[in-house]
Amino acid sequence: MNTLPLKPLSILAVEDDPGDFGLIRAHVRLSGLCAKDDKEAVIWAKILAGGVVAAQKSHPDIILLDLSLPDSAGMDTVHAMRSAHPGTPIVVLTGHDDYDLANAALQAGAQDYLVKGHFDHNALGRAIRYALVRIQLESRLRLSEVALNAVANGIVITDQHAQIEWVNPAFTRLTGYTLEEAIGNKPGDLVKSGHHSESFYQDMWQTILSGQAWNAEMLNRRKDGSHYDESLHITPVISENGSILHFVAIMQDITERKRTDETIRNLAFYDTLTKLPNRRLLNEHLNRAIASSRRNNHYNALMFLDLDNFKPLNDTYGHVIGDQLLVEAAHRLKACVREIDTVARFGGDEFIILLSELTENESESTIQTGIIAEKIRDILSAPYFLKTTPHQIMPPHSIEHHCTASIGVSVFTGHSTTAETAILQADKAMYQAKERGRNLVVFNQDLHDPD
Ligand SMILES: Nc1nc2c(ncn2[C@@H]2O[C@H](COP(=O)(O)OP(=O)(O)OP(=O)(O)O)[C@@H](O)[C@H]2O)c(=O)[nH]1
Structure with missing residues (x-):
């Protein structure tokens, strides 16, 4: 100066x-x-x-x-x-x-x-x-x-009780709340989305009340009810005698970045057609299931599922119709299992279903798996109503198609197998199901020479 x-x-x-x-x-x-x-x-x-x-x-x-x-x-x-x-x-x-x-x-x-x-x-x-x-x-x-006033990031200044004293125009652009509407309120009362746990906010208060800055990425809510992702940095303003006078919060809208991250993650870990986990994510889930089975001795089961005679559908009506069937089959499979289980697309018309955290008893787990596998076989064999698209030679209409699946199953613990062998065993059993006439469930344990 x-x-x-x-x-x-x-x-x-x-x-x-x-x-x-x-x-x-x-x-x-x-x-x-x-x-x-x-x-x-x-x-x-x-x-x-x-x-x-x-x-x-x-x-x-x-x-x-x-x-x-x-x-x-x-x-x-x-x-x-x-x-x-x-x-x-x-x-x-x-x-x-x-x-x-x-x-x-x-x-x-x-x-x-x-x-x-x-x-x-x-x-x-x-x-x-x-x-x-x-x-x-x-x-x-x-x-x-x-x-x-000119910066692109939202800025909020509160008193020591977290009541807003000032916000900049970028805050108004981000949240929809004007300076007049914001003054006197607590930021949380305006933008809390309900998405974060109490302990998240406790951590924030503990940090800033101890005089330290706090950073986080969080989901908040605008005045119009829509949500946005923000990167938040809160700094306490401390007087010479050590008491907190104000808090200054700087927030950046990271909704776009989050969306891009999500897209990249989806491309890396999910099948674009069915939106099911792909091989890479399946492997992660499978390794996690094996590790936890080593700790708790619970059985897991892996089903290798291949649609029967899928190729003729593609050959007759084209890939677009084949795609519809794959998407519908994916929906049906997901409906048959619990939230903790994984339904993955392994490739082509092949799916893998991982049932985690079954019982500690092999025969009980095998019976449970058998029931689910039969349910899946049954549900997949129900007719599919597939819609042709207007640009095809025929006017748009619905095709009723019947399709079954051959399912190979392996039941295992983390002590007895690795991810690779679990898949191989189920694949071998699926091959047997095809050999024995398709539309069948075959357990790896029932093969004459199981691995
Ligand atoms: N529509 C569509 N077809 C696919 C896709 N990926 C692979 N396919 C087709 O899926 C078919 C897989 O056929 P196969 O499993 O070899 O043979 P299948 O006719 O099902 O006979 P079996 O398995 O022996 O019962 C091939 O025609 C592939 O071209 C896809 O993403 N969309």
């Missing part, structure tokens, strides 16, 4: 009363703000218009402004001088002890005021120095405000 000018000050006094001007000049000399023998140190203008012109010509360091002039009175005088000379500090001279008038003058852009006839050279000197410092601080403050 600039310090006060070291050179003697140049002062403009806008004052219609020669007696008052004489007093001002005497006080200025006594105050030591300018050289004692400098007759030009205080420039005199008797009316506002003259004062405005004099300020333009001489660029004074400070303007002493009487509020009651022949060509202007009251706040109009302050407004006129302030707009003509925005960067020059103004000390208003009021005629009587009118604090309302003085306050209004400060609001209108003056930096300080003096009551005429009630100040000496010390008070004048102090007022002038104060006004010079204050205008510098005000200009820095204005600059910061312009910057805060």
Whole structure:
């Protein structure tokens, strides 16, 4: 920050009363703000218009402004001088002890005021120095405000009780809440989505109340009810004695980034046609199931499922119709299992179903799996109604198609197998199901030479 000018000050006094001007000049000399023998140190203008012109010509360091002039009175005088000379500090001279008038003058852009006839050279000197410092601080403050208003990130300033004192326009753009609507509310009351646990917020409070900054990515709710993802950074503002005065929260809308991350994740781990987990995600789930089975001794089951005679459907009606059947089969499979199980598309017309956390008893687990496998076989064999699309040669119509599946099953614990062998065993059993005439469930354990 600039310090006060070291050179003697140049002062403009806008004052219609020669007696008052004489007093001002005497006080200025006594105050030591300018050289004692400098007759030009205080420039005199008797009316506002003259004062405005004099300020333009001489660029004074400070303007002493009487509020009651022949060509202007009251706040109009302050407004006129302030707009003509925005960067020059103004000390208003009021005629009587009118604090309302003085306050209004400060609001209108003056930096300080003096009551005429009630100040000496010390008070004048102090007022002038104060006004010079204050205008510098005000200009820095204005600059910061312009910057805060211009940034793309939302900014919220709260008091120590988390009640909003100020928000910037980016916050309004992000949440839909204007400054007026936000003031006095707690941020959580405006944007909490209900998506995060109590412990999430407890962690936040614990951190910021201990004087530390807190960062998180979270889902919030706009005024119109829609949701957005934000990256949030909260910093406590701490006084010299260590108590918290404010919190400053800076938030960035990361909805787009989250969406892109989600798309990339979906492409990496999910089949684009059926939206089922792909091989890579299946392997993750399978390895996790094996690891947990090693700890808790629960059996898992893996079904390798291949649709029977799927190729002719493609050959007769085209891949678009074949795709519809694959999507419908995926829906049916998902409906047959629990939330914790995995239905994955392994490739082509092959699916894998992983049943996790069965019982600790092999035969019980095998019976359970058999029931589910039969249910799947049954559900998949129900007719499919597939719709041809208008661009095909035939007008759009519905095709009723029948399709069955051959299912190979392996039941295992984490102690007895690896992910690879579990898949191989189920695949081998599925191959047997095909060999034995299709539309069958075959367990790996029932093969003559199970692996
Ligand atoms: N519509 C469609 N077809 C696919 C897709 N991926 C693979 N296919 C087809 O699925 C068929 C798989 O056929 P197979 O499993 O070899 O033979 P199948 O006719 O089902 O006979 P079996 O399995 O022996 O009962 C092939 O015609 C592939 O072209 C896909 O994403 N969409």
